[in-house]
Amino acid sequence: MSKQKAVLSEEQAKTRRGRSVALAVTLGVLVAMFYVITIVKLGPGIMDRPL
Amino acid sequence: MTMLEQTQGLHEDATDLGGRGSVSDYIALLKPRVMSLVVFTAAVGLVMAPGNQHPVLSFISILCIAIGGGASGALNMWWDADIDAVMSRTKKRPIPAGKITRQEAFAFGMVLSFGSVLTLGLVANWMAAGLLAFTIFFYVVIYTMWLKRSTPQNIVIGGAAGALPPMVGWAAVTGDVTLVSIALFMITFTWTPPHFWALALVKNGDYQAAGVPMLPVVAGETATRHQIVLYSLLLLPVGMAPYFLGFASVFYGVGSAILGLVFLGYAIRVWRVREGDAAKKTAMSLFKFSLFYLMLIFAGLLAENMIGLV
Structure with a gap:
């Protein structure tokens, strides 16, 4: 079976790049947001919990 | 259009792999102007509520309510693509304009709905998250799928969905109604x-x-x-x-x-x-x-x- 690769037009490649960047930014924001939520909700006590 | 026809429409669309939508098309799916009203009224409910909530948590709560409101807009466009294509006010929306497929809009709306409700539950409380989930359900299922095409009282009853955000904002602080x-x-x-x-x-x-x-x-x-x-x-x-x-x-x-x-x-x-x-x-x-x-x-x-x- 031959493997055919879809060839994107310049416009398609541009919109895909835009979507990829937006997804990366969203994921980064989510990571930062959940980090901040954890700190705010648990406070400094997060370091004092027994293992 | 009946539920069956809607479903058939989805299968027909399945041959279209999509992938043409730009970031601004996806933002348009969230109905930004409606979203701004949701953010504003929810913020008023949140500020008026008695009690103390950390400002960071308040900000994220509002963000969740905004995303939840946007998600219901995307799901509304998924279901109403046939109506939107006919009306002058809506025919340039991403789905009738052929920029985003119905499946893409559906997936986008569902991911944002679950994401916003779960995050609000974790950040604020589950009463607020439940109210947000009810708002999305009411707008998409009760208003868009049922009332809009069946009764002239559609926007009277359906208006409840647009009126709920200040209650969600209030509940995010107090946990009650x-x-x-x-x-x-x-x-x-x-x-x-x-x-x-x-x-x-x-x-x-x-x-x-x-x-x-x-x-x-x-x-x-x-x-x-x-x-x-x-x-x-x-x-x-x-x-x-x-x-x-x-x-x-x-x-x-x-x-x-x-x-x-x-x-x-x-x-x-x-x-x-x-x-x-x-x-x-x-x-x-x-x-x-x-x-x-x-x-x-x-x-x-x-x-x-x-x-x-x-």
């Missing part, structure tokens, strides 16, 4: 029918072509004008309710009374001017003033709370 948050809900709920019917009078032809049973299409323009005046009369005391219930000052009481009377004045003009372009113009004036009215009412409540008048 009180008379005050119900009063905030009632303001937008009572405001919605005259607001949308004014637009429906202007866009009557569009709704007729799309087969949406809006009140002017089913009951006629005269009956719609009667209803607009009736709801505007009702809105006057409902808009003043925060003052009567003691959570707004006399300044708000007087201001909301004046705004309510002006609203009623616009409605009476719509009732009196019934022919030609002048009729459409007066209906459009009411539509525009109604947006101004809601913004000022909630801004008044927000300002009083922030400067400590109450």
Whole structure:
């Protein structure tokens, strides 16, 4: 079976790049947001919990 | 279109792999202008609620409510793509314009719905998350899928979805539903029918072509004008309710009374001017003033709370 690769037009490649960047930014924001939520909700006590 | 036809439409679309939508098309799916109203009213509910919430958690709560509202907009566009393609106001939306497929809109809306509800539950509390989930469900299933195509009372009952955000904002702080948050809900709920019917009078032809049973299409323009005046009369005391219930000052009481009377004045003009372009113009004036009215009412409540008048 031959493997055919879809060839994107310049416009398609541009919109895909835009979507990829937006997804990366969203994921980064989510990571930062959940980090901040954890700190705010648990406070400094997060370091004092027994293992 | 029946549920079966909708489903068949989805299967037909399955051959289209999509991938043409730009970031701005996806933002358009969230209905940013509706979202701004949701953010504003939810923020008022959140600020007015008694209790302390960390500002970071308040900000993220508002963000969740905004994303949840946007998600229901995307799911609305997924279901209503056939109607949107017919109406002049909506035919440039991403799905009828061929930029985003229905499956993409559906997946986008569902991911954001679950994401926003779960995050709100973790950040604030599960009462607020439950109310947000109910808001999305009510808008998508009760209003979009059921009422919109079946009854001229569609926007009266469906208006509940648009009125819920201040209750969600309130619950994000307190974890409960009180008379005050119900009063905030009632303001937008009572405001919605005259607001949308004014637009429906202007866009009557569009709704007729799309087969949406809006009140002017089913009951006629005269009956719609009667209803607009009736709801505007009702809105006057409902808009003043925060003052009567003691959570707004006399300044708000007087201001909301004046705004309510002006609203009623616009409605009476719509009732009196019934022919030609002048009729459409007066209906459009009411539509525009109604947006101004809601913004000022909630801004008044927000300002009083922030400067400590109450």
